[in-house]
Amino acid sequence: xxxxxxxxxxxxxxxxxxxxxxxxxxxxxxxxxxxxxxxxxxxxxxxxxxxxxxxxxxxxxxxxxxxxxxxxxxxxxxxxxxxxxxxxxxxxxxxxxxxxxxxxxxxxxxxxxxxxxxxxxxxxxxxxxxxxxxxxxxxxxxxxxxxxxxxxxxxxxxxxxxxxxxxxxxxxxxxxxxxxxxxxxxxxxxxxxxxxxxxxxx
Amino acid sequence: xxxxxxxxxxxxxxxxxxxxxxxxxxxxxxxxxxxxxxxxxxxxxxxxxxxxxxxxxxxxxxxxxxxxxxxxxxxxxxxxxxxxxxxxxxxxxxxxxxxxxxxxxxxxxxxxxxxxxxxxxxxxxxxxxxxxxxxxxxxxxxxxxxxxxxxxxxxxxxxxxxxxxxxxxxxxxxxxxxxxxxxxxxxxxxxxxxxxxxxxxxxxxxxxxxxxxxxxxxxxxxxxxxxxxxxxxxxxxxxxxxxxxxxxxxxxxxxxxxxxxxxxxxxxxxxxxxxxxxxxxxxxxxxxxxxxx
Amino acid sequence: xxxxxxxxxxxxxxxxxxxxxxxxxxxxxxxxxxxxxxxxxxxxxxxxxxxxxxxxxxxxxxxxxxxxxxxxxxxxxxxxxxxxxxxxxxxxxxxxxxxxxxxxxxxxxxxxxxxxxxxxxxxxxxxxxxxxxxxxxxxxxxxxxxxxxxxxxxxxxxxxxxxxxxxxxxxxxxxxxxxxxxxxxxxxxxxxxxxxxxxx
Numbered sequence: 001x002x003x004x005x006x007x008x009x010x011x012x013x014x015x016x017x018x019x020x021x022x023x024x025x026x027x028x029x030x031x032x033x034x035x036x037x038x039x040x041x042x043x044x045x046x047x048x049x050x051x052x053x054x055x056x057x058x059x060x061x062x063x064x065x066x067x068x069x070x071x072x073x074x075x076x077x078x079x080x081x082x083x084x085x086x087x088x089x090x091x092x093x094x095x096x097x098x099x100x101x102x103x104x105x106x107x108x109x110x111x112x113x114x115x116x117x118x119x120x121x122x123x124x125x126x127x128x129x130x131x132x133x134x135x136x137x138x139x140x141x142x143x144x145x146x147x148x149x150x151x152x153x154x155x156x157x158x159x160x161x162x163x164x165x166x167x168x169x170x171x172x173x174x175x176x177x178x179x180x181x182x183x184x185x186x187x188x189x190x191x192x193x194x195x196x197x198x199x200x201x202x
Numbered sequence: 203x204x205x206x207x208x209x210x211x212x213x214x215x216x217x218x219x220x221x222x223x224x225x226x227x228x229x230x231x232x233x234x235x236x237x238x239x240x241x242x243x244x245x246x247x248x249x250x251x252x253x254x255x256x257x258x259x260x261x262x263x264x265x266x267x268x269x270x271x272x273x274x275x276x277x278x279x280x281x282x283x284x285x286x287x288x289x290x291x292x293x294x295x296x297x298x299x300x301x302x303x304x305x306x307x308x309x310x311x312x313x314x315x316x317x318x319x320x321x322x323x324x325x326x327x328x329x330x331x332x333x334x335x336x337x338x339x340x341x342x343x344x345x346x347x348x349x350x351x352x353x354x355x356x357x358x359x360x361x362x363x364x365x366x367x368x369x370x371x372x373x374x375x376x377x378x379x380x381x382x383x384x385x386x387x388x389x390x391x392x393x394x395x396x397x398x399x400x401x402x403x404x405x406x407x408x409x410x411x412x413x414x415x416x417x418x419x420x421x422x423x424x425x426x427x428x429x430x431x432x433x434x435x436x437x438x439x440x441x442x443x444x445x446x447x448x449x450x451x452x453x454x455x456x457x458x459x460x461x462x463x464x465x466x467x468x469x470x471x472x473x474x475x476x477x478x479x480x481x482x483x484x485x486x487x488x489x490x491x492x493x494x495x
Numbered sequence: 496x497x498x499x500x501x502x503x504x505x506x507x508x509x510x511x512x513x514x515x516x517x518x519x520x521x522x523x524x525x526x527x528x529x530x531x532x533x534x535x536x537x538x539x540x541x542x543x544x545x546x547x548x549x550x551x552x553x554x555x556x557x558x559x560x561x562x563x564x565x566x567x568x569x570x571x572x573x574x575x576x577x578x579x580x581x582x583x584x585x586x587x588x589x590x591x592x593x594x595x596x597x598x599x600x601x602x603x604x605x606x607x608x609x610x611x612x613x614x615x616x617x618x619x620x621x622x623x624x625x626x627x628x629x630x631x632x633x634x635x636x637x638x639x640x641x642x643x644x645x646x647x648x649x650x651x652x653x654x655x656x657x658x659x660x661x662x663x664x665x666x667x668x669x670x671x672x673x674x675x676x677x678x679x680x681x682x683x684x685x686x687x688x689x690x691x692x693x694x695x
Contacts, residue, residue: 012683018664044686047693050639051658057550058557060570065545067571072578128575135568136608142312145330148349152366152384155405159425163485166446173465175444179485182423186404190366190384197330197348 002030004037011041015048070157070164071128116177123184130191140198149194156187226297229258231276234304235323242283243268244313244332245295251303251321251338257281258300266293306341320356351386387427396420403427407487411494414439414478421481428487431480432494438474443482443489445469450489530590534581545574548591552598558655559602561644569605573598599656599670606648642692646685653678654685 007030013019014027031038134149141149160183167176232238233255240247245267252258257279263270268285283295295314301307303321311329318325320340327334331349336356343361345352351368354361357375366384375394382402390401392412399420401408407427413434414420422429433454441460443450446467452460459471482489529547532540552573557566576597584593643651643659652671656662657678662670664678671678 009680009683012679012686040690043690043694047639047686047689048658051643051654052661054554054558054639054659056554058554060549060553061563061567064549064553064567064570067567068545068574071571071575132572135605142330145348148331148367152404155385159404159485163425166485170465175465175468175483179423179425179444179483182402183404183425186382186384186402189364189382193346193348193364193366 002026004034007034007037008040011037011044015041015045066161067157070160071124116181119181120184123181123188127184127187127191130188130195134191134195134198141194145197149190152190153187156183156190159183160187226263226270227260228272229256230272230279231255232257232279232302232305233276234302236276236302236305237278238281238301238305239279239308240281240299240310242295242297242311242314243285244311245283245297246315247297247299247309248317249299249301249307249309250319251305252300253303255302259297261297263295264293267295413437413494417477419479423483424487425485426487427484428490429482429484430490430492431482432492435493436474437478438476439478439480440476441471441473441480443469445484445487445489447484447486447488450491452491454491454493530584534584541578544577548594549574552594555595555598555660556602558640558643558659559652561646561651569602573601576601603652603671639689639693642689645692646688650681650685650688653681654689657682
């Protein structure tokens with residue numbers, strides 16, 4: 001006769017229908033004679049069924065899209081009807097490396113807005129990478145420090161959102177473009193600063 | 203990180219160690235332009251200078267705070283408060299440190315209060331959340347913190363300050379100042395004339411009072427805060443103001459000097475020979491120009 | 496506060512992105528077209544993908560982590576990766592399957608990186624499992640969602656993947672890197688803990 005302690009872990013597989021014939025027969029024999037195990041089987045059956053019946057989707061908070069939009073403005077903003085300047089991406093990468101706004105002086109007659117979009121994309125990519133590093137290193141930061149970083153990141157993201165929105169209503173506005181890029185740069189600086197602080201605290 | 207530091211100290215040949223006792227007093231020879239690194243996770247430290255060729259450390263290091271290590275050569279010294287192993291530090295570490303006047307100083311901390319009165323050498327302070335104050339005369343000043351308030355009241359050719367949410371207060375005589383925060387305000391009041399100033403915050407305000415040298419540059423930028431500049435009347439500069447929060451409030455420039463710029467939200471002006479450059483931008487805030495009293 | 500989406504692809508998609516409520520076939524065709532346009536970098540198509548799938552992704556992240564803030568972050572990270580990796584999606588499986596796998600990987604990957612620094616019970620620790628049946632929750636859960644959130648991480652992961660999402664132990668073992676035997680033990684533990692918590 002199978003004792004309950006042996007039968008109990010098998011009840012799960014019995015419920016899920018994955019027991020081989022031999023063990024299944026043993027469990028059934030035990031169940032026939034044991035009210036406690038029958039009750040247990042019924043209980044876990046109810047839980048399993050209820051789990052399967054949980055709604056497949058849940059409404060995410062608005063903050064979710066807001067966070068995506070601020071990190072992927074290229075994905076969130078409508079397309080500019082501009083020509084494709086592939087060489088601009090390389091130039092933008094160089095400009096970032098050299099730390100200057102040299103992009104504006106490169107190339108004949110390239111619209112400033114393409115340079116801006118390229119620059120913004122570079123900042124976004126760097127920001128995504130640093131955010132990942134920071135999240136992975138999250139254990140190194142003291143909780144209060146983490147809070148300070150998150151709070152300040154949220155402030156910058158809010159500012160980015162507002163500046164980008166204004167730029168959408170007034171595309172090509174050079175002063176706005178500079179403001180947007182300055183906010184991205186501040187975001188990067190904070191992420192770098194936080195990463196270094198984490199290393200210091202650990 | 204401190205384990206490695208402590209090990210290095212021991213290897214550098216000769217370390218003074220003071221195990222947790224209340225009162226500590228120790229010193230080592232140091233040249234006038236020594237490189238001095240101080241590491242203190244929390245507590246407080248005051249650093250001043252003197253004319254002797256040595257570093258002197260006195261104060262209190264509780265056993266719970268860790269132990270004080272002082273080592274290195276006269277050209278390169280390290281002062282370390284090493285936290286106790288395997289448990290969180292508690293207890294007080296409070297130090298008074300005297301260093302030679304021309305020494306180059308680096309202070310690294312997580313949450314200590316740091317006060318430096320420089321005497322000619324360079325100063326670099328890096329913390330996460332401690333309050334920092336730098337006074338005296340320094341060859342250069344660099345302060346970086348996440349959450350700490352920073353006060354500079356010093357004379358130096360160059361000062362660079364970074365914080366995320368701390369309050370920045372800068373006084374004194376500086377030739378170049380670069381001060382940035384994310385959510386903390388900047389209050390700048392300079393004596394003398396600055397050559398280059400860059401002030402930046404995202405959600406808070408900037409208040410600047412000072413003067414520029416004839417070809418000086420002043421840049422101030424916020425997203426959500428107001429920017430107030432108090433400058434001498436008659437300052438000759440090319441002005442570029444950007445504010446989407448409303449027309450600048452101008453009590454400084456000659457009448458009708460300020461004109462609407464190329465796009466909505468921009469204003470420009472040119473006073474005198476226009477040599478200095480003043481570039482102010484705020485997204486939601488107001489720009490206020492006043493006469494420096 | 497969790498609000499529930501209306502089920503079925505057609506009706507909800509219609510409200511948010513302007514196509515008329517339609518049958519499933521139409522919805523599938525529309526989805527494939529949307530994926531293709533998003534692959535080309537069309538931001539409106541990407542937004543449509545988000546509207547259509549975010550609820551699913553968020554639910555999975557929320558149940559796996561038990562914490563709203565983490566679920567918000569993971570959901571964001573998932574869609575960022577979708578944008579980055581969409582070009583490499585060749586349609587060898589349904590987009591929903593691809594997205595689902597991406598989501599599970601994202602949550603488990605993040606936990607692995609964070610877990611390196613913590614001394615918490617890991618998924619692999621079968622022997623420890625036997626000795627320590629787990630802490631009892633402080634107050635009885637009001638509903639199943641809360642009870643799931645209160646489970647210890649290893650048990651919660653397996654329970655959500657198996658009983659909520661319908662993965663088999665072999666797949667769970669592959670996704671999480673634990674042994675199949677550990678997966679079964681964690682499921683057993685989860686169901687008993689839930690029973691205890693809900694029956695109080």
